Amino acid sequence: MTISAGYEAYLQLLEKVLINEVYLEQELALKFLVDHHLQTTQNLKPRFFKAKASPDKLKKELALKLHAIEEEFTPEEREAFLEQRQEGKHIDDDVAMAVFAYSMIGKKRMQNIRYCLERIFQNKVEGDVMECGVWKGGAAMYMQGLLKAYQEEDRNLWLADSFEGIPVSSHPSDQSFFGDVSAQTYPNLAINGDRVKNHFKKLDLLGPNVKFLKGWFHETLEKAPISKLALLRLDGDLYDSTFDALNALYPKVSSGGFVIIDDFGLKPCREAVEYYRAQHAIEAKLQIIDSLGAYWQKP
Ligand SMILES: C[S@@+](CC[C@H](N)C(=O)[O-])C[C@H]1O[C@@H](n2cnc3c(N)ncnc32)[C@H](O)[C@@H]1O
Numbered sequence: 001m002t003i004s005a006g007y008e009a010y011l012q013l014l015e016k017v018l019i020n021e022v023y024l025e026q027e028l029a030l031k032f033l034v035d036h037h038l039q040t041t042q043n044l045k046p047r048f049f050k051a052k053a054s055p056d057k058l059k060k061e062l063a064l065k066l067h068a069i070e071e072e073f074t075p076e077e078r079e080a081f082l083e084q085r086q087e088g089k090h091i092d093d094d095v096a097m098a099v100f101a102y103s104m105i106g107k108k109r110m111q112n113i114r115y116c117l118e119r120i121f122q123n124k125v126e127g128d129v130m131e132c133g134v135w136k137g138g139a140a141m142y143m144q145g146l147l148k149a150y151q152e153e154d155r156n157l158w159l160a161d162s163f164e165g166i167p168v169s170s171h172p173s174d175q176s177f178f179g180d181v182s183a184q185t186y187p188n189l190a191i192n193g194d195r196v197k198n199h200f201k202k203l204d205l206l207g208p209n210v211k212f213l214k215g216w217f218h219e220t221l222e223k224a225p226i227s228k229l230a231l232l233r234l235d236g237d238l239y240d241s242t243f244d245a246l247n248a249l250y251p252k253v254s255s256g257g258f259v260i261i262d263d264f265g266l267k268p269c270r271e272a273v274e275y276y277r278a279q280h281a282i283e284a285k286l287q288i289i290d291s292l293g294a295y296w297q298k299p
Helices: 007-017 024-041 055-067 074-085 106-122 138-149 172-178 192-201 239-252 267-279
Strands: 128-132 158-159 211-214 229-234 253-261 296-299
Touching: 007 106, 007 138, 024 055, 024 074, 024 106, 074 106, 106 128, 106 138, 106 253, 106 296, 128 138, 128 239, 138 158, 138 192, 172 239, 172 267, 192 211, 229 239, 239 253, 239 267, 267 296
Parallel strands: 128 158, 128 229, 158 211, 229 253
Antiparallel strands: 253 296
């Protein structure tokens, strides 16, 4: 199964754009500004500027500093930064700093999406493609890029999300592991559907096959008008979100299709997967992608 050299280059660039590997210096600039702000507001001696510059002078100095921001960091620091992006790690190892990337998942899990979809296309596995837990849309945008490159846009791409953040879970495992992950505490995880739509539009990825499924998984997934899935990707973090999605959708995954669990490395999510697999006697081998993600192929 081959694509043109043009599409190959497109996919490689798209992947880098979605995880913001191309503009790492923006993130360095953000870190610089945050550090500078903290040092100034905490009345510490600013790291880079004289304490009492006029606003105009400060603006100019800041602009110059940001312009040359790459030089503030050594090649080793930049390398380490790129290495972390492999596994979806962001500045200061803090997902709140994932301001510019459209996906927080990193390179290895992006490449896993490509691996699964290419096998699906090659083996003509029937069904749509779905991401449950969309955030800014990046992983789903990559799926759409792949559908486009391989001329498979007759498959629907389903985007299921509350588009208002992670729900409050009453599951003990979620409560003890995550605490409060509601939108009040993590507004950065609540991305509304219009923003996601705009991200798709910006990269010319919004086609008629892209379907938004808004609401809590336990209310929307069961009755969604989906007959078959070739790829089911779960990225809802919680025990509840993972279990609800498997319960509603795994029976719709075609034989030869793939299930990707983005958060398998997190205890509550892993427990939900293990419980569901045991309950349904699923023996297909779980393959580990990186420190978080795992997947299996449905026999
Ligand atoms: C970690 S983010 C997804 C990251 C994304 N896949 C990417 O490419 O970066 C988790 C998303 O799951 C959604 N979510 C989690 N549990 C949910 C549930 N039970 N119902 C609806 N949306 C949920 C949140 O709103 C959030 O957008």
